[in-house]
Amino acid sequence: MSTPFYVSPEQLMKDRADYARKGIARGRSVVVLKYGDGILMVAENGSTALHKVSEIYDRIAFAAVGKYNEFENLRVAGVRLADLRGYSYDRRDVTGRALANAYAQTLGTIFTQESKPYEVEIVVAEVGDSAESDQLYRLTYDGSVFDEPTFVVMGGMSEPISGVMRESFAEAMTLDDALRLAVRALAEAGPEGEKRTLTASQLEVAVLDRTRTGRTFRRIMPAHLRTILGDTADV
Numbered sequence: 053m054s055t056p057f058y059v060s061p062e063q064l065m066k067d068r069a070d071y072a073r074k075g076i077a078r079g080r081s082v083v084v085l086k087y088g089d090g091i092l093m094v095a096e097n098g099s100t101a102l103h104k105v106s107e108i109y110d111r112i113a114f115a116a117v118g119k120y121n122e123f124e125n126l127r128v129a130g131v132r133l134a135d136l137r138g139y140s141y142d143r144r145d146v147t148g149r150a151l152a153n154a155y156a157q158t159l160g161t162i163f164t165q166e167s168k169p170y171e172v173e174i175v176v177a178e179v180g181d182s183a184e185s186d187q188l189y190r191l192t193y194d195g196s197v198f199d200e201p202t203f204v205v206m207g208g209m210s211e212p213i214s215g216v217m218r219e220s221f222a223e224a225m226t227l228d229d230a231l232r233l234a235v236r237a238l239a240e241a242g243p244e245g246e247k248r249t250l251t252a253s254q255l256e257v258a259v260l261d262r263t264r265t266g267r268t269f270r271r272i273m274p275a276h277l278r279t280i281l282g283d284t285a286d287v
């Protein structure tokens with residue numbers, strides 16, 4: 053009789069974490085940051101059909117990198133949970149913190165119990181009545197939750213992007229300034245550190261705008277992006 057192959061729990065968790073991290077690193081980056089009137093989400097994404105940034109509820113949005121089918125399953129589950137809680141209780145009872153906790157439990161269970169972890173990293177963003185009450189929750193493949201105070205960078209070459217953000221981020225920036233900063237930071241993520249020029253057609257951009265009543269999520273269309281970025285390459 054052959055001896056069963058044994059892998060220690062520590063090694064098994066390490067292998068799963070390495071597998072998930074490699075999958076996430078292959079994804080194109082996303083930057084989520086606070087600005088004066090809300091929260092801005094900028095993703096490098098040339099597709100007009102497969103979104104990396106989406107609305108969850110009135111004041112809550114979702115951004116992700118990694119395997120599309122996996123983070124799309126999470127997004128749909130979040131929308132259903134938010135709708136159920138808002139219908140059963142009150143729309144004000146739907147919070148980004150509650151959604152982040154639900155996602156953390158789901159990702160943690162998948163990481164420890166399933167044969168393959170989700171290759172995803174996600175952000176749950178909630179815009180408040182003031183800048184001080186805005187919330188950014190970053191969740192990793194193993195269910196860990198991080199409450200980020202200013203900005204989040206996910207996927208791809210996150211270190212050079214984070215470096216640009218740390219150097220230039222300022223509180224209460226205008227939307228135009230925040231967008232230009234995020235695009236400049238994403239442009240640092242070329243192969244072997246090569247700087248690139250990103251055009252409006254390569255970007256997916258949305259905001260949670262606290263100046264709007266009701267649903268605060270809105271997408272910024274390419275024509276408006278070109279105006280802000282001074283981009284004429286793809287007009």
